[in-house]
Amino acid sequence: MDYAIPADRVVITVAQTGAITNKSLNPNVPEQPAEIAQSAYDCFNEGAAIVHIHARDPQGENTSELSIFEDIHGRIRDKCDMIIQDSTGGGPNLTQEQRVNCIKANPDMASLNMGSMMRVAGPYKGVPFSNMPDEIDWFVEQITQRGIKPEMEVYSHAMLQEVRRLIKEGRVQKPYYINIVLGMRYQGAEAATPKTLTSMVDNLPPDSIFNCTGVGSAQTPLATMAMIMGGCVRVGLEDNIYYAKGELAQSNAQLVAKVVRIARELGKQPATPAEARQYLGLPPAKA
Ligand code: KMH
Ligand code: ZN
16 A cells, blocks of 8 residues: 555644754744644644644743643644644653653654664753663553554664664554654754755655654755655754744744745645544544
8 A cells, every 4th residue: 555645735744842942042932831832723724734742841941741741732622633743752851751751641643763862962962862772662662552653753774774673563553654854963863965865765664654854954945855755844943943044933833834835836735634644544633
């Protein structure tokens, strides 16, 4: 069975908050539940189908607090039927147990980071991002046991081997949803070049759907390339705080609107959440 996204559609994810970006870098990063939900709704209205969630405590620190994730989910689900994808990457201050806690809040999807990386620059220089094979197994088991679909984030060719292992061991179900993250040098990702993206797409396992996340200035060029290649795209302030060189983005919705304009020029419409659920093999929206 071929799981390709229809050629006239693109599934857009917005990653709004992240673990590293914050209001001191761009005051428009949404941090608190009401801001996150309003921003998600604005992005939904521009064409985003999936929202990738990181939560912050009232002081703006990364948190695994279940009630905060539940609050965010509830506020989003009150407004629209977006697909909710929680981050189990969490943030550098969280333990492995804390990172996975969010899935108890019943998202539709959860990120699953497919390898370990060393943060080589920035405020968390020298802090490892540990995703050892046995930890990946532990994460994926908890995610899939709850009927949540893993979003497998791969930052290098090597991590595709780990995806193949999970498939071989029957730990993930078709269609395999693989997010290719490029250009995040400070966290070990391969370069955001057309050649790297092409090569990684060429090496995807059968029955995969791919998404592309270009970090920093690569966000728009790589999203454009991924759309041409039939992929899904992720944009937002988690990965890129600028609208253009030297110009901070005014909102996540502004970044979604930009990629939607490009999509339309390429003959594609943004997929609705209901369409995206169908393409990704997700059940209907959760209450
Ligand atoms: N900031 C992204 C490049 C996660 O949340 O699980 C990595 C990320 C990880 O999205
Ligand atoms: Zn994230």
